Amino acid sequence: MVMSADGDVWKVLADPLRMRIVRLLSREALCTTHLIAETGARQTNLSNHLKALRDAGLVDTEPCGRFTYYSLRPAAIEALAAELADLAATARAMAGRKRSC
Secondary structure (H helix, E strand, O other): OOOOOOOHHHHHHHHHOHHHHHHHHHOOEEEEEHHHHOOOOOOOHHHHHHHHHHHHEEEEEEHHHHHHHHEEHHHHHHHEEEEHHHHHHHHHHHOOOOOOO
């Protein structure tokens, strides 16, 4: 699923703990136990944040026995980066342009 960078995705990433989770998952797939150890977050709090990241299409899950591993979806992050790059390119191209009052 390739997602679009709508306002909800940016809201999801605006949370500091979620961004920390995203940074951790950029390096390796981790299970909830690893994420609790890395972040110090409580399991229920962490689960809520992981659900928000999954619902936004930013992470994938992979069951592994009793555990679920989470991994970052590179295509989702690339879509966000592309949207920001497009905004920067538009701003660069329109530099100095003003709407008259």
